[in-house]
Amino acid sequence: MNRWLPENASSYGARIDGVMELIFWIVGAWFVLVIGVLLFFALRYHHRWHERAAYVPARTLRGMAIVLVPTAVILLFDLVIETASTRVWDLVKIDIPPAAQTVRVIAKQYTWTIVHPGADNQLDTADDISELNVMHVPAGEVVHFELLSEDVIHSFFLPNLRLKQDAVPGRTIRGWFEATRPGTYQLVCAELCGLGHTNMRGRLVVHDAEGYRAWLGSASPAGGK
């Protein structure tokens, strides 16, 4: 199934793909089964189309079993999905690992302003590096982000990082990711936010250690130090 998805460049991406795959196979198997049973009965009894269907009241446990047993089985599968996805939710949303730096992402119709902390790894200092629609991060390091919106709801979507988070006006939403391999990846808006929604896109540039230092040096307001 992974070959249908964008290339994974995230430390937790494989875990998210795993949950998607689990849901795909469970729901897929049920879909095939239910449609199969439906088709079987439709074909098997279609010659009796003129007969009225019988109403079978479920007064006995046996009569109710036809509803209760599938319900219990489906509930069981739900619990399997729930257990698997809760672990991933905790990993991504609850147990946030420490990071050397926090990057601020400001969404606004129809641009992304990315404020990098610069060489001192502190936001709101003189060496902050602000870029329009381009985010720079080092590979193999945890990065925190704080996400803001200046107007409507947007959604910060890095498909290769398996990261999608709404940006909500009035709120600062924090999260993290770790890019595993250098490269340039898509950044898109995943929430319909107005006429320019489809043009609200940018890039995530993941550098190796050397490339990151080089970028810091060239982009820093003070020439880097």
Ligand code: CUA
């Ligand atoms: Cu911002 Cu769609």
